[in-house]
Amino acid sequence: MKMIRNEDLPSHEECAGSLKNVLDALYVLNGKWKMALILCLVQSSKRFNEIQHEITGISSKVLAKELKDLELNDFIKRNVYPTTPVSIIYEATEYSRTLKNVIGELSAWGEQHRERIKQSMRKQS
Amino acid sequence: MKMIRNEDLPSHEECAGSLKNVLDALYVLNGKWKMALILCLVQSSKRFNEIQHEITGISSKVLAKELKDLELNDFIKRNVYPTTPVSIIYEATEYSRTLKNVIGELSAWGEQHRERIKQSMRKQS
DNA sequence: GTAACCGCTTTCCTTTAGGTAAGTACTGAC
DNA sequence: GTCAGTACTTACCTAAAGGAAAGCGGTTAC
Numbered sequence: 367m368k369m370i371r372n373e374d375l376p377s378h379e380e381c382a383g384s385l386k387n388v389l390d391a392l393y394v395l396n397g398k399w400k401m402a403l404i405l406c407l408v409q410s411s412k413r414f415n416e417i418q419h420e421i422t423g424i425s426s427k428v429l430a431k432e433l434k435d436l437e438l439n440d441f442i443k444r445n446v447y448p449t450t451p452v453s454i455i456y457e458a459t460e461y462s463r464t465l466k467n468v469i470g471e472l473s474a475w476g477e478q479h480r481e482r483i484k485q486s487m488r489k490q491s
Numbered sequence: 492m493k494m495i496r497n498e499d500l501p502s503h504e505e506c507a508g509s510l511k512n513v514l515d516a517l518y519v520l521n522g523k524w525k526m527a528l529i530l531c532l533v534q535s536s537k538r539f540n541e542i543q544h545e546i547t548g549i550s551s552k553v554l555a556k557e558l559k560d561l562e563l564n565d566f567i568k569r570n571v572y573p574t575t576p577v578s579i580i581y582e583a584t585e586y587s588r589t590l591k592n593v594i595g596e597l598s599a600w601g602e603q604h605r606e607r608i609k610q611s612m613r614k615q616s
Numbered sequence: 617g618t619a620a621c622c623g624c625t626t627t628c629c630t631t632t633a634g635g636t637a638a639g640t641a642c643t644g645a646c
Numbered sequence: 647g648t649c650a651g652t653a654c655t656t657a658c659c660t661a662a663a664g665g666a667a668a669g670c671g672g673t674t675a676c
Contacts, residue, residue, distance in 0.1 A: 391601030476516030
């Protein structure tokens with residue numbers, strides 16, 4: 367008797383669509399900082415040092431790299447104003463605002479997750 | 492005259508809360524595969540090889556590691572059934588279902604993002 | 617016996633992420 | 647001149663992610 371092979375069952379095709387979507391989304395939103403940076407700039411446009419001050423822990427090297435990456439993917443815009451000295455203001459694009467729901471859900475989940483972790487720490491002690 | 496310093500403006504405190512939430516969420520959901528694996532198992536419980544077949548591209552080493560990690564964080568449960576040979580079935584926990592909205596939004600966004608990329612490719616050619 | 621399947625583990629290796637620290641080119645204040 | 651601030655870049659390094667391929671201990675099929 368042969369084993370029932372996975373290929374015989376149709377279930378994985380139902381799954382494949384949203385799976386691919388999630389993988390595609392994560393491809394551009396990968397890494398530790400991208401979502402946080404988008405959230406930060408959606409709330410208000412900011413300068414390099416302001417961002418670095420707000421996202422505590424990020425180094426200037428990584429911040430510069432992530433900003434370039436986000437600009438390439440059309441999530442943010444780098445505006446140079448000819449003041450003296452020049453001001454460089456990063457702002458979120460319309461496109462980055464399409465991530466509003468994703469980031470909103472993530473934030474809500476993160477909040478309750480932190481609470482859950484705190485609870486389980488209390489039980490252990 | 493002194494420059495206006497960022498600290499003088501209250502805006503960053505409004506931002507800090509949700510920023511921290513997002514960072515906390517990403518801390519447990521980091522990496523290329525975790526969200527996809529959770530989605531895969533929320534749709535139905537599966538065996539090791541079934542998962543590896545569905546999530547194309549993941550190696551057995553990485554899959555084993557990610558499954559352990561997800562089990563530690565209470566997102567999935569590893570059930571061993573004493574059949575001959577033993578069946579090992581991974582299933583999503585109730586807690587992983589709290590990510591439903593996050594993953595749903597991510598999937599929806601990923602889908603429209605892929606469409607957008609396709610559009611921009613057409614324009615360039 | 618031999619081969620194949622299951623659920624991994626092990627080894628080896630390359631790539632990437634990310635951190636530290638220093639430096640640079642400019643301007644303005646003192 | 648010197649110091650501070652802005653917006654980075656560069657060089658160096660470590661740690662983690664992740665891939666390829668083989669192995670392993672068991673069972674079942676032929």
